[in-house]
Amino acid sequence: MTSPNNKKQTPVASWLDYDFFPEEQKAIKSLTVILRTVGCQWRKCTMCGYWHESANVTQADILTQLERALRNSPDEPFILKIFTSGSFLDEREIASDTRKGIAKMVKKRKIKKLIVETRPEFINAEKIEDLKAVEHLELAIGLETADDFIRSKYINKGFSFDDYRTAAEIVNECGAIVKTYLLLKPPFISEKRAMEDVVKSAALVSPYSSTISLNLCNVQKYTRLEDLWKRKYYRPPWLWSAVEAIKEIKQRDANVVVMSDPVGAGHIRGPHNCGKCDMAIIGAIKKINITQDLGVLERLEEIDCECKEVWHALIKFDDFLFGSNLL
Numbered sequence: 001m002t003s004p005n006n007k008k009q010t011p012v013a014s015w016l017d018y019d020f021f022p023e024e025q026k027a028i029k030s031l032t033v034i035l036r037t038v039g040c041q042w043r044k045c046t047m048c049g050y051w052h053e054s055a056n057v058t059q060a061d062i063l064t065q066l067e068r069a070l071r072n073s074p075d076e077p078f079i080l081k082i083f084t085s086g087s088f089l090d091e092r093e094i095a096s097d098t099r100k101g102i103a104k105m106v107k108k109r110k111i112k113k114l115i116v117e118t119r120p121e122f123i124n125a126e127k128i129e130d131l132k133a134v135e136h137l138e139l140a141i142g143l144e145t146a147d148d149f150i151r152s153k154y155i156n157k158g159f160s161f162d163d164y165r166t167a168a169e170i171v172n173e174c175g176a177i178v179k180t181y182l183l184l185k186p187p188f189i190s191e192k193r194a195m196e197d198v199v200k201s202a203a204l205v206s207p208y209s210s211t212i213s214l215n216l217c218n219v220q221k222y223t224r225l226e227d228l229w230k231r232k233y234y235r236p237p238w239l240w241s242a243v244e245a246i247k248e249i250k251q252r253d254a255n256v257v258v259m260s261d262p263v264g265a266g267h268i269r270g271p272h273n274c275g276k277c278d279m280a281i282i283g284a285i286k287k288i289n290i291t292q293d294l295g296v297l298e299r300l301e302e303i304d305c306e307c308k309e310v311w312h313a314l315i316k317f318d319d320f321l322f323g324s325n326l327l
């Protein structure tokens with residue numbers, strides 16, 4: 001049995017993978033660590049249940065968690081992604097001394113790039129300076145959409161596009177870079193509008209972002225989105241929509257780096273198609289993450305799955321079908 005202390009000193013998860021490293025235009029190894037902290041202060045976003053991973057941990061516990069995860073570090077230079085299911089720059093989650101301690105741990109290893117995520121209100125030059133132990137520092141901000149109405153009314157994110165822009169400018173002025181998360185299909189918008197929204201948002205955030213990460217909305221437990229989904233007022237996005245959105249973003253700007261981690265893809269709570277073609281599409285999305293080669297998605301046109309016609313019809317009749325759960 002895991003003792004409570006053991007749980008507090010163990011990260012929520014950590015794993016090795018490959019990630020595209022735009023600075024060298026190639027994929028290199030990455031270590032992702034999800035630290036258990038006291039969790040996000042905001043906790044009001046309609047689709048987010050991450051606060052379930054929080055615990056009453058001490059700052060020493062957090063350093064132990066990272067120490068343990070770093071035992072898995074690759075021998076070669078790699079990307080380290082530290083997520084907290086909240087905001088890395090929130091003092092309440094990661095205190096200033098802990099942040100500095102983490103920077104020292106990072107400096108001792110062959111880390112090419114450090115990626116942390118945070119809400120924009122916690123970003124300032126001093127905190128960024130603490131983390132400049134690595135050559136490349138990336139701050140990921142969950143903007144979700146450039147549309148203030150959708151973000152405030154449907155997602156309940158609690159900050160504006162202007163807040164994001166101010167924070168992103170600080171990051172860029174400090175010599176770090178920004179990754180912007182966009183959410184494909186928040187609640188209350190149709191499939192077609194969801195695609196249009198991420199494509200439009202990508203164009204508006206690209207002046208501030210080095211990377212755009214497309215989050216395909218999934219239904220997490222104990223969220224307002226789950227209530228809607230249970231009442232059949234919500235269907236997670238089709239994987240065809242994700243493919244179209246990524247293609248369009250890349251076609252409009254070939255230099256923009258687009259990533260998408262299809263969490264829960266192929267399952268009823270996650271982005272999915274008919275079940276028969278899901279795996280091929282998930283594979284292609286994962287491949288574009290490490291190659292940025294649009295041809296990977298264009299080759300999907302050869303997949304002749306009958307659900308594509310259903311999806312086409314849904315998009316075509318979108319204005320009439322909105323609100324229905326037929327598809």
Ligand code: SF4
Pocket residue numbers: 040041042043044045048049050085086119142157
């Ligand atoms: S999406 Fe981010 S800001 Fe919103 S509740 Fe979840 S962790 Fe907090």
Ligand SMILES: [Zn+2]
Pocket residue numbers: 273274275276277278305306307308
């Ligand atoms: Zn299909």
